[in-house]
Amino acid sequence: xxxxxxxxxxxxxxxxxxxxxxxxxxxxxxxxxxxxxxxxxxxxxxxxxxxxxxxxxxxxxxxxxxxxxxxxxxxxxxxxxxxxxxxxxxxxxxxxxxxxxxxxxxxxxxxxxxxxxxxxxxxxxxxxxxxxxxxxxxxxxxxxxxxxxxxxxxxxxxxxxxxxxxxxxxxxxxxxxxxxxxxxxxxxxxxxxxxxxxxxxxxxxxxxxxxxxxxxxxxxxxxxxxxxxxxxxxxxxxxxxxxxxxxxxxxxx
Amino acid sequence: xxxxxxxxxxxxxxxxxxxxxxxxxxxxxxxxxxxxxxxxxxxxxxxxxxxxxxxxxxxxxxxxxxxxxxxxxxxxxxxxxxxxxxxxxxxxxxxxxxxxxxxxxxxxxxxxxxxxxxxxxxxxxxxxxxxxxxxxxxxxxxxxxxxxxxxxxxxxxxxxxxxxxxxxxxxxxxxxxxxxxxxxxxxxxxxxxxxxxxxxxxxxxxxxxxxxxxxxxxxxxxxxxxxxxxxxxxxxxxxxxxxxxxxxxxxxxxxxxxxxxxxxxxxxxxxxxxxxxxxxxxxxxxxxxxxxxxxxxxxxxxxxxxxxxxxxxxxxxxxxxxxxxxxxxxxxxxxxxxxxxxxxxxxxxxxxxxxxxxxxxxxxxxxxxxxxxxxxxxxx
Numbered sequence: 291x292x293x294x295x296x297x298x299x300x301x302x303x304x305x306x307x308x309x310x311x312x313x314x315x316x317x318x319x320x321x322x323x324x325x326x327x328x329x330x331x332x333x334x335x336x337x338x339x340x341x342x343x344x345x346x347x348x349x350x351x352x353x354x355x356x357x358x359x360x361x362x363x364x365x366x367x368x369x370x371x372x373x374x375x376x377x378x379x380x381x382x383x384x385x386x387x388x389x390x391x392x393x394x395x396x397x398x399x400x401x402x403x404x405x406x407x408x409x410x411x412x413x414x415x416x417x418x419x420x421x422x423x424x425x426x427x428x429x430x431x432x433x434x435x436x437x438x439x440x441x442x443x444x445x446x447x448x449x450x451x452x453x454x455x456x457x458x459x460x461x462x463x464x465x466x467x468x469x470x471x472x473x474x475x476x477x478x479x480x481x482x483x484x485x486x487x488x489x490x491x492x493x494x495x496x497x498x499x500x501x502x503x504x505x506x507x508x509x510x511x512x513x514x515x516x517x518x519x520x521x522x523x524x525x526x527x528x529x530x531x532x533x534x535x536x537x538x539x540x541x542x543x
Numbered sequence: 544x545x546x547x548x549x550x551x552x553x554x555x556x557x558x559x560x561x562x563x564x565x566x567x568x569x570x571x572x573x574x575x576x577x578x579x580x581x582x583x584x585x586x587x588x589x590x591x592x593x594x595x596x597x598x599x600x601x602x603x604x605x606x607x608x609x610x611x612x613x614x615x616x617x618x619x620x621x622x623x624x625x626x627x628x629x630x631x632x633x634x635x636x637x638x639x640x641x642x643x644x645x646x647x648x649x650x651x652x653x654x655x656x657x658x659x660x661x662x663x664x665x666x667x668x669x670x671x672x673x674x675x676x677x678x679x680x681x682x683x684x685x686x687x688x689x690x691x692x693x694x695x696x697x698x699x700x701x702x703x704x705x706x707x708x709x710x711x712x713x714x715x716x717x718x719x720x721x722x723x724x725x726x727x728x729x730x731x732x733x734x735x736x737x738x739x740x741x742x743x744x745x746x747x748x749x750x751x752x753x754x755x756x757x758x759x760x761x762x763x764x765x766x767x768x769x770x771x772x773x774x775x776x777x778x779x780x781x782x783x784x785x786x787x788x789x790x791x792x793x794x795x796x797x798x799x800x801x802x803x804x805x806x807x808x809x810x811x812x813x814x815x816x817x818x819x820x821x822x823x824x825x826x827x828x829x830x831x832x833x834x835x836x837x838x839x840x841x842x843x844x845x846x847x848x849x850x851x852x853x854x855x856x857x858x859x860x861x862x863x864x865x866x867x868x869x870x871x872x873x874x875x876x877x878x879x880x881x882x883x884x885x886x887x888x889x890x891x892x893x894x895x896x897x898x899x900x901x902x903x904x905x906x907x908x909x910x911x912x913x914x915x916x917x918x919x920x921x922x923x
Contacts, residue, residue: 305816306720306778312727331819354819354844376719395723439846450846 297324298413301342303335303361304350304374309395313348313374316402323406332356336364336448344369346390346409351375356441356448362387364443370412372405436489440468442475449475453492457506458528459484461499472524494541496520496534504541545601546681558594564670565590572662576655585643585659589636593667596628597674604678621675629667636663701866705799707859713750714808717774718743724778739777746770753800760894761828761837762794768807768826775811782821783811790829797894798835799863805856806839806885813883814841830891834871837887845880857885864889 300323304310310328317323326342329335332355339347339361347369351358358375362368373384376395384392390412391405440456442449451470459468461481468475468484477484485493485501496502508523510530518530520538530538547553569586573579603624607617640656721743728736749767753759776783807824814822822842829836857876864872864887872889 305782306724307780308724308727308778309720311731312723315727315730333819352816354817355846376716376723395719396726397723452846 297322298346298409299324299326299342299344301325301327301329301335301339301344301347301369303329303332303347303353303358305330305353306350309350309374312397313402316397316399320403320406322410332358332361333448335361337446339365339369340446343367345413346370346372348372348374348393351377351380355450359383359387360441364441364448370409372409437487440477440484442468442477444475451475453488453503456493456503457522457524458500458502460501491541494534494537496538497529497531500528500534502528504538507538510535510538545598546685547598558591561590561594562587568666572659574655576652577649581643581647581649585636585640589632589639589663592635593628593632593670596632597671599628600624600671600674600678601681604675604682609679609683621672625668625671625675628671629664632667633660633664636660697866697869700862704859704862704866713747717808720778721774728777735777739774742770742774746774750801750804756800758797758892758894759800760794760896761796761798761835764798764800764803765789765794765826765828767801768803771804771807772811772824775815779811779815779821782818783815784821784823786823786825788825788827788829793828793830793835795894796830796835797892798837798889799867802860802863802887803837803839805860806887809856809885810839810841810883813843813847817847818842818844831888833891834888835891838884840882840884842881843883860885860887 300317302310302313302317302325304313314325314328317325323346326344327338329338332353335347335349335353336356349358349361349371351373352375356364358373359380362371371384371387371389372391372393373380373389374393374395374397378394381392390408393401393405437453439453440451442451451468455470457469457471459466459481461467462476464478464480465476466479466481466484468477481495481499481501485495488501492504493501494504502520502522506522506524508521511519511521511527513519516532518535520528520530522528547557565587568590569579569583572582572586574582603621607620609617612620637656637660640659641651644651721739725736725739725743728739746767749763749770753763753767772783772785807826810824814824825838825840827836827838827840857874861874864874868890873887875886875888877884877886
């Protein structure tokens with residue numbers, strides 16, 4: 291679908307048909323915008339945005355499978371984002387992930403046009419310094435609330451790993467290797483960033499490069515003075531540093 | 544710990560009472576054969592010791608509750624305790640008389656001692672029986688107070704649960720999303736927009752009306768759910784389907800208002816809104832003997848993370864049911880990876896609209912508008 295140079299290529303993501311229709315109608319009055327795709331859920335959005343590389347996306351927050359923030363986290367080069375939701379409690383989080391605007395349903399036309407003005411200003415300005423999306427998502431997590439599932443992009447697929455099923459993870463250069471149900475997944479994130487989002491009552495950094503789900507721990511073995519090995523329930527052995535041992539001891543009492 | 548020992552004043556009053564008893568006993572035992580001072584020295588310490596011995600009736604009475612102990616067991620238990628206490632007192636009296644005799648250096652007056660001790664035995668039995676009577680009285684008062692407190696507590700819990708349910712009935716996000724849908728339809732299908740406005744108005748009016756009453760019929764509650772689902776149908780389109788299995792006749796059973804509504808809203812949220820393909824919500828109602836069973840079931844996404852506030856709505860429904868009838872009303876939750884089912888059970892009570900009319904004003908007055916914290920309002 292070739293588009294005129296200068297037109298803002300836009301994707302609408304909302305799981306409710308009337309909500310999509312409303313945005314489409316509002317957008318139709320702006321000749322400089324073009325709707326290139328409409329998506330009904332997070333997976334579709336991810337695929338569509340990856341393929342069409344739009345300039346702008348209207349993103350609902352509460353959706354099946356992946357919520358709006360998770361979609362944003364998984365995008366490598368996210369476009370300008372305007373969140374559209376009935377919930378006002380995500381506003382702060384939205385601006386922390388550099389959303390251009392945050393529209394509350396029911397969306398009024400004037401407010402919508404105002405958001406488009408901001409979009410135009412953002413797109414005309416210098417490129418935004420973008421932090422790593424995963425780091426942004428971590429930063430946007432409200433204090434006291436921990437990650438409930440880890441998302442790993444694998445080509446066109448997304449693996450959703452509930453944190454309870456995550457056994458352990460280790461650092462591999464700029465990636466983390468996440469082990470879950472006997473499989474391993476590579477995710478572009480630092481171990482420190484991942485560890486910061488996990489519930490410290492369930493996950494312990496037992497080594498500079500290893501995070502362990504304490505429920506998987508079978509026993510600790512002393513292999514030399516001051517040097518220990520964690521043995522998991524599936525028999526795997528992982529190194530435990532002295533600081534890691536101290537953290538484990540503190541958690542397990 | 545005996546309730547007497549909670550305050551010094553109580554102990555003082557109790558001892559004062561026993562000093563008076565001691566004085567009366569001394570007057571009874573006064574004898575020209577010995578100076579009155581010696582009689583006092585004999586009676587007063589013995590009586591005060593017995594004052595504490597009589598407190599043992601507290602534990603005796605507690606171990607033999609009047610309502611649930613057989614007469615034989617009551618008779619032997621109480622009689623045994625009384626005889627033991629009295630016998631111990633007589634023995635102590637004999638020893639004390641011997642000690643006093645040595646102290647005052649008077650020869651033993653055997654007939655006087657036998658008279659004194661047999662008097663002590665009879666008095667000991669009488670006093671201990673008195674103590675038992677007083678302790679049973681105390682226990683009865685205590686039980687009655689505890690029952691009253693429990694009743695008050697359960698009434699407060701029920702009231703709180705009701706208030707929470709009423710606040711939750713106007714889920715603001717449902718309103719926001721519906722208004723957004725209406726706004727969308729206004730452009731594309733004005734007639735549908737008008738229908739939806741009307742549907743939303745009917746739902747709100749009906750839910751306020753039901754919320755102001757103490758009891759509604761299941762039929763009214765289910766009709767409200769239908770209105771709600773019709774509105775959600777516009778938002779979710781084909782993703783939302785509803786299956787109903789309502790036994791004829793159960794609509795005339797009485798239920799607390801807005802008991803089912805939060806379950807339906809939960810079902811739409813988890814069974815439809817959180818699933819790409821949507822799902823079918825099952826609503827069932829049937830009689831099982833003298834119990835009314837209402838089930839709401841929805842499919843669920845096994846990977847969906849637990850949402851904040853989930854479970855609070857269910858907990859509130861559970862509390863309201865417990866307040867209604869702690870033994871026969873309750874909530875049963877089946878949580879499977881792909882399916883979620885809640886079964887509400889409560890005793891069958893026929894709905895009588897006439898009784899309701901007289902009660903309505905009281906319930907409405909209790910429902911003065913209260914600004915709810917954001918977190919509480921969408922707790923369902």
